Amino acid sequence: MKTVYSIFLSPSRHHFSPLRFHSEAAAALEYHNQHHPLSNPNSIAPNAYQEKTIISLTKSCTHKSHLLLIQTHLLRNFHFYNPTIFLSFLSRCALPPLHDLSYSHKIFSQFPAPNVSLYNTMIRAYSLSNDVAKKGVLLYQEMLRSGISPNALTSMFATKCCIKFGSLFSGLQIHARILKDGHQSDSLLLTTLMDFYSSMEKGREAHKVFDEISLRDTVAWNVLISCYMRNGRTRDALGLFDAMRNSNECQPDEVTCLLVLQACAGLNALEFGEQVHNYIEERGFHNMMNVCNSLIAMYSRCGCVEKAYDVFRGMVNRDVVTWSAMISGLASNGYGRDAIEAFEEMQRAGLVPDDQTFTGVLSACSHSGLVDEGRIFFEAMKRDFGVVPNIHHYGCMVDILGRAGLLEEAYDLVSSMRIKPDAAMWRTLLGACRIHRHLALGERVIEHLIEMKAQEAGDYVLLLNIYSSVGNWEKVIEVRKLMKDKGIQTTPASSTVELKGQVHEFVADDVSHPQKKKIYETLEEINQQLRIAGYVVEITSDLHNVEDKSKQSAPSYHSEKLAIAFGVLATPPGTTIRVAKDLRICVDCHNFAKILSAVYNRKVVIRDRNRFHHFEEGRCSCNDYW
DNA sequence: TTAGGGTTAG
Incomplete structure (x- = not known):
């Protein structure tokens, strides 16, 4: 026994060839089956010393060839099908780091009468990867058919397979079985x-x-x-x-914080995020890299890039996620050059950028109009870093080219992509067509959107804007009629504004807020003040006129105007007003906010579908490039 | 002690 197993104790001294051991194992299996046709697992129990040695050897295996070597000897000694030893072997083989599912399945299917533990190990192994999760569900069902009762762990691993595989029906069956077996x-x-x-x-x-x-x-x-x-x-x-x-x-705990910070980022809930930050400090979670990375993302997405940078500076260790979050944060808040500098500094620090880092870098180029740089980074990403461009990378490139007026080049890029363009991609191009009044391409792009049945009211409005900007009123009327005939509803865009940790949401012409009367009065007053300062309502982009021109007598208010008015009403002078909007801000609301920032001496930060707009003293960080 | 638990950052 000692001489047989001593070989495993120092495997590095031997030259292992997985192929050789694989064939040896196969031969041993055949030998085993020929000489031991009964293959009764209970009849070949090793003694306690053997069992202990084998299991500890199996546990120490880090390479498949070592495992195959053990298997060879186990088969020769008729110990392989001992349930205890086999379980130890199977879990080593099926679970990470080895995670060899096809080999595990092969030996599992050769086991005479698998028990619940063996099924559990196999189902668990399947639950760990997306593409084979279905097999886990099937194995669970096979187990039930063969009359073996699942335990709580079986149900859990099988449920995880259903999550990965996305099977509602199988999951419901498992739930029923949990109740039947009393595991609730x-x-x-x-x-x-x-x-x-x-x-x-x-x-x-x-x-x-x-x-x-x-x-x-x-x-x-x-x-x-x-x-x-x-x-x-x-x-x-x-x-x-x-x-x-x-x-x-x-x-x-720290996971709660990660989740809630994500929620704050989505809702633009800066104050709530700050409360979570305080809690993180109290509990000592601020030493955790993932928590800090989430804080950077939250502050950036709430338009507070300075605070994001404070967190970044305070970190002892930074990984690729940290840098990517900071780069994206700088980029989306209008600090394109700083984002690119951070990208270079990251590489000097010895970190290798990944796909999401490049999403940040390319968005920096698109938000700052850096066409040549964008092209260079896009090529370097593929060539030097082996990153295959994804839909976000292409989206940034289309934005970069489109905004620069290189519309045909942008269209060619979309056409040449290996991946299917999504609606957002076409919409980006359509936005560029509007900026550059490129009618023919705009019409082509909207055809694509219609073809994918993804067109929204906002897309037709962009097209309308193109027609009206070139003075083609006949087409304007035609599109309006088309929208009316097709019954295309304007998307109920909404804006949110946070006050004392409470998120207030508004839609256009909203009357649901408890303070609606005061809000509309404030808005009237603001309108008067802004008109004195030269503000004129620009109606070309007003969605409401599209639906019914006769309703013009009653003024219509976009959700962001209501949100801003609420901010003016509910916060003391000088407080920054932060609004998040789920769609793109229109020209009129952009002007409104810009003039308001001067007249009321308020900073206004609006996060829309595409970017941040930091309004201050009558200017916007996006250089009127909306 | 032979194998096993659930959530999670850009």
């Missing part, structure tokens, strides 16, 4: 089940499961928060952070 008091299993419903966009079901958990710990709460965020209830996710802090069940 296992809180860890229920947490996975919540995550399953969450991933299937069944928020209510997920919440129901949450309510049924008797001991809800931080992870259960975190899954609920992530569920809210995935299912369009981002504002309620913030509420859960407070609920957690006030509850005596458990307290937010």
Whole structure:
């Protein structure tokens, strides 16, 4: 025994060839089956010393060839199909770092009568990768058919397979089986089940499961928060952070903070984000790299790049995520040159940029109109860093070229892409056509959008703007009629503004806010003041006139104007007003904010679908390049 | 002690 196994103890002394050992293992398997046709796992139990040695050797294996060597000897000694030893072998082989699924499946299928532990190991291995998760579900079903009762872990691994595979029906079957087997008091299993419903966009079901958990710990709460965020209830996710802090069940941990910071970034909820930042400091999470990276992203996406930079400077260690977040933050806030400098500094610090770093760098070029630089980075990305361009990279390039007036080149780039262009890509090009009044290409682009059935009211409005800017009134009327005939509704755009950690949301002509009367009065007053300063309403981009021209007698207000008016009303003079808008800001609202920043001496920061607009003293950071 | 738990950063 000693001489046989001593070889494993210092495997580095031997020259291993995986192929050779693979064939040796196959030969040994054949030998085993020929000489031991009964293959009864219980009849070939090794003694305790052998078992211990084998298992510890198996555990120490880091390379498949070592494992195959062990298998060869196990087969020769008729120990391979011993359930205990086989389980140890299978988990080594099936799970990371080895994670050899095809080989694991092969030996698993040769095992005479697999027990629940073996099934669990195999299903768990399948649950770890996207492309084979389906096999995990099938194996679970096969297990049920062969009459083996699943335990809580089986159900959990199988549920994870359903999440990865995206199968609602199989997941529901597992839930039913959990109830049948009486595993509904296992809180860890229920947490996975919540995550399953969450991933299937069944928020209510997920919440129901949450309510049924008797001991809800931080992870259960975190899954609920992530569920809210995935299912369009981002504002309620913030509420859960407070609920957690006030509850005596458990307290937010660093994962809660990561999730909530994401929510703040999405909602432009700077004050709430600052509260989370304070909590992070209190709890000592500020030493964690992932938490700091999230803080950088949150501050950047709330238009507060200075604070993002404070966090960045305070970090002892920075990784590629840190730098990418900072680069993107600088880029989207209008500091294109600084973003590029940061990119160069990052490389001097010895970090290798990845695909998302380049998304930030290219967006810096697009936001700052750096055409040549953009081209150079795009080529270098492919050539020097081996990054295959994705839809975001192409989107930036189309934006760069389009804004520079190189419309045909941008169109050719879209046409030559290996990946299918999405609606956002065509919309970027359409925006460029509007800027440069390129009618023919604009018409071509909207055809693409119509073809993919992705056209929105805003797209027709861009087309309308092109027609009206070149004075083609016949076409303007035609498109308006087309929109009316097709019953195209204007997208209910919304703007949010945060006050004392509370997010207020407005749509156009909103009358749902409790302070609506005061808001409209304030807006009237602002309009008067701005008119004195030379503000004129620009109606070409007004969506409401598209629908019905006769309604012009009653003034119509875009959501961002209401949000700004609320900001003027509810905050003391001098306070920065921060608005987030889900669509692109229009020319009129852009002018409105610009003049307001001078007349009212207020900084206004508007984050729209594409970028930030920092208005100050009658100017905008985007150089009127909207 | 033979194998195993759930959430998560740009």
